[in-house]
Amino acid sequence: MSMDATTTSTASGTPMPTEWRDFFTLTKPRVMTLVIFTAICGVLAAPGSIHPVLGFTAILAISMGAGGSAVLNMWWEADIDAGMKRTMNRPLPGGRMRREDARDFGIFLSAVSVALMGVAIGWLAAALLALAIVYYAVIYTMWLKPRTPQNIVIGGGAGAFPPMIGWIAVTGEVTAMPILLFAIIFFWTPPHFWALALFVQSDYAKVGIPMLPVVAGEKPTRRQIWWYTLGLTPIAIAPWAIGGTSWIYGMTAVTLSALFMWLAWPVGQRMRAEVDTMLPEKKLFKFSIYYLFALFAALVLDRVAAYQGWIA
Amino acid sequence: MTPEEQAEFTRRRKARNYVVAGTLLFFVVLFYAITIVRMGD
Numbered sequence: 001m002s003m004d005a006t007t008t009s010t011a012s013g014t015p016m017p018t019e020w021r022d023f024f025t026l027t028k029p030r031v032m033t034l035v036i037f038t039a040i041c042g043v044l045a046a047p048g049s050i051h052p053v054l055g056f057t058a059i060l061a062i063s064m065g066a067g068g069s070a071v072l073n074m075w076w077e078a079d080i081d082a083g084m085k086r087t088m089n090r091p092l093p094g095g096r097m098r099r100e101d102a103r104d105f106g107i108f109l110s111a112v113s114v115a116l117m118g119v120a121i122g123w124l125a126a127a128l129l130a131l132a133i134v135y136y137a138v139i140y141t142m143w144l145k146p147r148t149p150q151n152i153v154i155g156g157g158a159g160a161f162p163p164m165i166g167w168i169a170v171t172g173e174v175t176a177m178p179i180l181l182f183a184i185i186f187f188w189t190p191p192h193f194w195a196l197a198l199f200v201q202s203d204y205a206k207v208g209i210p211m212l213p214v215v216a217g218e219k220p221t222r223r224q225i226w227w228y229t230l231g232l233t234p235i236a237i238a239p240w241a242i243g244g245t246s247w248i249y250g251m252t253a254v255t256l257s258a259l260f261m262w263l264a265w266p267v268g269q270r271m272r273a274e275v276d277t278m279l280p281e282k283k284l285f286k287f288s289i290y291y292l293f294a295l296f297a298a299l300v301l302d303r304v305a306a307y308q309g310w311i312a
Numbered sequence: 313m314t315p316e317e318q319a320e321f322t323r324r325r326k327a328r329n330y331v332v333a334g335t336l337l338f339f340v341v342l343f344y345a346i347t348i349v350r351m352g353d
Contacts (some may be wrong), residue, residue, distance in 0.1 A: 014313045020331040053345045093347045218340040238353075 015259035018101065026074050026102055027067030027109070030037040034292075035162045041296040042166025042181060045303040050170045058169035059093060061117035062162050065129045068109030069158070072137035075102040084203035093123070104129045106137070117169070125169040132161035146208065149215040152197075156189025177244045180235060184295065187232035191264055192288040198222070198267075199278035199285070218272060218302050225284075227269025233257040236295060246311050247300045252298035263287050 039062040043055050051059070074081065074092060082093035091097040108131045118126030135156035147153040160182040167178035197213050198221065204211045213221045234241075238256050240250030266280045305311045313321065 014317055014321075016317070016321055019324055020328045051349045053342075053349045057346060120350070213315065218332060 002053055005102060016291055018091070018097045022096050023105055025106065026097075027073075028070035030182055031070060032066055034159070036063050036294055037293065038181075038185065039063065039104040039166040041300050042168075042170075042178065043170055044300045046167040046170035047303075047307070048170050048177075050108070052239070052262035055170075056296060057116065057120045058166060059124065061113045061121070061126075061129060061164050062169075062199065064109055064116070066162065068111075068113055069104050069133045069136040070108060071106030072133075073141045075099060075106055075135070076141050078102075080207045083207040086203070097289045098146055117165075121169045122172055122263040124172060124174075125165055128161065128165050132158060132165065134235075135161070141174050147210070149210045149212040151210070152193045153186075153190050154227060155184050156193075159189060160185035165216035169312065176242060177239060180239050180242075180244070181299075184232070185292070186233055187228055188288065188292055190228040191260075192285065192292075193224050195281045195285040195288065198272075198281045203275065222268050222270070226256050226264050228266075229260055229264035239299070245299065246306055248305060248311065249298050249302035253295060254293055260284075 003252060039059045043050065043058055074090060077087075078092035078099060079089075081087035081090050087093065092099060092102055110130075114126050114130045114133070117129050136155075139226060140151070140155050142156055144154050147258075148154070163181040163185070164178040167181060168174060175264070194212060197211060198218065202211065205214045212224065236253045237250065239245045240247070263284045267284050270280065272278070302311075
């Protein structure tokens with residue numbers, strides 16, 4: 001990113017500096033809240049201790065990495081974004097920023113995040129962060145998203161990295177627990193997103209992105225929502241089953257997963273009526289957000305209680 | 313450039329300079345803290 005990053009936005013065609021807020025918008029701050037939350041949970045739930053300054057740095061590095069890959073995603077998809085109502089006012093399709101500035105900013109943020117993680121925390125966590133960035137920006141955004149209707153499943157993998165990296169930043173080793181945290185978000189993403197895709201009209205078809213409900217149709221999408229929910233349940237309960245957590249997490253996971261299945265079942269079975277409020281799909285989508293936050297909060301509560309000696 | 317455009321130009325550049333300065337300052341403090349913590353390990 002050149003320091004005189006400009007875009008021609010005045011009526012007379014005079015170059016005007018890009019607003020700093022537009023650079024911030026490129027990092028997808030709303031997506032970042034979930035990244036930060038799950039990364040914090042990974043750091044807090046991991047066994048062992050980390051100095052608060054280093055814990056903060058690990059979460060900062062993960063957030064910067066997520067931001068950097070989001071910027072690269074927006075850079076690559078500027079033309080796609082320009083064709084959709086929801087995204088046409090983003091900084092690049094809106095003409096408020098030069099493309100090369102977005103690309104350079106994304107590379108810069110990504111590189112700094114990995115270097116920060118490596119220097120301050122360790123190179124295993126840094127390597128995983130680099131992998132997560134490449135996975136999202138290259139494998140997902142550039143390669144598979146425009147090619148397969150399973151793009152949401154693949155994209156879910158990118159969102160699944162933060163708690164795993166947070167955990168490994170503390171422990172310095174890859175064990176079953178961080179892999180399970182990864183798997184929980186990986187399996188949670190398809191029912192979460194496809195429930196939304198069923199009741200929100202999107203322009204993806206117009207811009208040539210093969211989303212499952214559009215390409216395969218409603219029925220297969222509903223069936224896959226159910227199967228991923230069913231797959232999610234044992235994975236969500238597994239941390240307790242393998243002895244990685246106590247009953248606090250275990251009971252929460254069992255209850256929440258039962259509710260998730262209870263809400264996903266009608267979504268998986270029914271078909272849209274001619275006049276349809278899509279209530280089951282809306283309920284499932286809303287619940288899926290609470291599900292993930294509550295599950296990770298329960299994990300942190302469980303582990304903190306165990307490390308403090310409040311429970312056996 | 314009209315006077316309005318000139319004012320807008322200056323405002324944007326100034327705002328961005330403040331953000332860059334703040335970010336740099338933040339990282340100076342952060343790296344100082346990281347160094348102190350790591351030296352104590």
